[in-house]
Amino acid sequence: MPQFSLMEIIEKVDELKGYFSSSLRDAGDIDRLRELESEVLSKKGSIASLNKQLGSMDQDLRQAAGAVINDARAQMRADYEATLARLLAAARERELEAEKLDLSEIVSGSDFHAGRFHLISKTRSELEDIFIGMGFAVEEGPEAETDWHNFEALNIPPYHPARAGQDSFYLKYGEPESMLLRTHTSPVQIRVMTRQEPPIYAVMPGRVYRRDTADARHTPVFHQIEGLVVDKGITFANLAGAIETFTKAIFGPNIVSRLRPGYFPFTEPSAEFEVTCAICEGAGCRTCSNTGWIELGGCGMVDPNVFGAVGIDPEVWTGFAFGFGIDRLAQMRYAISDMRVFLDNDVRFLRQF
Ligand code: PHE
Numbered sequence: 001m002p003q004f005s006l007m008e009i010i011e012k013v014d015e016l017k018g019y020f021s022s023s024l025r026d027a028g029d030i031d032r033l034r035e036l037e038s039e040v041l042s043k044k045g046s047i048a049s050l051n052k053q054l055g056s057m058d059q060d061l062r063q064a065a066g067a068v069i070n071d072a073r074a075q076m077r078a079d080y081e082a083t084l085a086r087l088l089a090a091a092r093e094r095e096l097e098a099e100k101l102d103l104s105e106i107v108s109g110s111d112f113h114a115g116r117f118h119l120i121s122k123t124r125s126e127l128e129d130i131f132i133g134m135g136f137a138v139e140e141g142p143e144a145e146t147d148w149h150n151f152e153a154l155n156i157p158p159y160h161p162a163r164a165g166q167d168s169f170y171l172k173y174g175e176p177e178s179m180l181l182r183t184h185t186s187p188v189q190i191r192v193m194t195r196q197e198p199p200i201y202a203v204m205p206g207r208v209y210r211r212d213t214a215d216a217r218h219t220p221v222f223h224q225i226e227g228l229v230v231d232k233g234i235t236f237a238n239l240a241g242a243i244e245t246f247t248k249a250i251f252g253p254n255i256v257s258r259l260r261p262g263y264f265p266f267t268e269p270s271a272e273f274e275v276t277c278a279i280c281e282g283a284g285c286r287t288c289s290n291t292g293w294i295e296l297g298g299c300g301m302v303d304p305n306v307f308g309a310v311g312i313d314p315e316v317w318t319g320f321a322f323g324f325g326i327d328r329l330a331q332m333r334y335a336i337s338d339m340r341v342f343l344d345n346d347v348r349f350l351r352q353f
Contacts, residue, residue: 004053009065013072016046020076024083033087037080047073119353120223120342123330124205127225130249131203134242136227139202141188143209144171147178149187153309154266162265167211181209185226185323186266189302192228193310198317199231205326216338223326230302230312230319236269239299239320247275251333254281258293267300267321279335287335294332297324 004012020040027033040046050069054062117125128138141149156162166183173179188204205225212218229238240259247257255278259271274295277288284290299322304314331339334353341349 004057004065006057006061006065006068009050009053010068012050013068016040016050017072017076021079024079027083027087030084030087030091033080033084041073041077041080047076113351116350116353118342118350119330119334120326122353123333124223124225124326127246127250127326127329128203128205130246131225131227133249134245136201136203139188139192139204140206141182141185141191141204143182143207144173144179145182145187147180149190150180150182150184153190153306154186155303155305155309156265160265169209169211182206183210184208185224186321188226189228189266189321190306190310193230193307193312198312198319200319201229201231203227214340214343216340217328217331219327219339219343221343222328222339224297224323225326226321226323227299228302228319228321230317232317234301234318234320236301236320239301239322242320243273243299243322250329251275251278257296259299262298262300264298264300266303266306267298268303270298270300273297273299273322273324278332287332296329296332297322299323 020036023036024033027036038045042048047069051066054066054069057065132138150168151157151160151163168183169181170177171179171181185204185206185208188206192200192202192204203225204227206223207221208224209221210218212220214220227242229242240257243257243259247255255276257273257275259273262270262272264270272295274293276282277285277292277294279285279287280292282292284292288294299320302319302321307314307317307319327339327342330336330342
């Protein structure tokens, strides 16, 4: 074994330190770092083999050389640990970055708009609030209805001419023409009366369907709200009063209601109800064809045949019902000339309400 001098050991150690620190600097990943550790610092590494040289040296030189080697090893170990910690932290950082879920939505300044309800939904909930204030409960029923609920129980037998006025979308379900998309909200009256004993004070808002071609005043899907009161001693005056109260609540003090004789199979007597034209406040304009009045819906006293269909004794109970279009009401309240804008989803329209 060759004999090393102290100078030679110091040189070798310096060389090794230089190599180690530049290699640490260049090590791009943890695998390379670990390789370097085993090459230089492990039991079979360069430091260990330098240590072996000490055996052949004189006692006092050996101590000095050993100290040089130990210092160098301690420093290289510390550098190694620091570099390892840095690379591990960077790797963890990358991992977290890759797993990160960005759940935020980027909205740039002027594009920001809060969402809002559609005018029809807003009108519907305003109506619900008004009727709740008048002591009515809010009820709902299915949009796919049986012929019995939509027509028969409402005193509209097969071949009754009233069916022609409500061109229906029939469903391919069960017996032919036994199920349809409801043409009005009146079938919900039937559902409420079959499940609940009077007294009944309820309104029933919802979507209805008719085979109409869309034009300025019709859409094949629209909304109605139905009202039903069944109690002892209910009269036509109560009906007129309820309609007047609701008219004032939704349109304000300048608008009044009136009833004209009408016909519905499920009410007797029946009436159409009209309100002062909200556009001209009764003076007469194009919207109301110069009459000062706008027809809003139908109403009447519940026909005894309807009570018969649902098993309510007409000798004990009387009641009234009314129904009107929510879309139609919103249309006249805001002077919207063409109803099709309700379905267009044009934000320039929707944002105005
Ligand atoms: N269901 C009727 C329609 O759609 C409106 C109405 C409801 C009339 C209740 C009288 C009583 O035309």
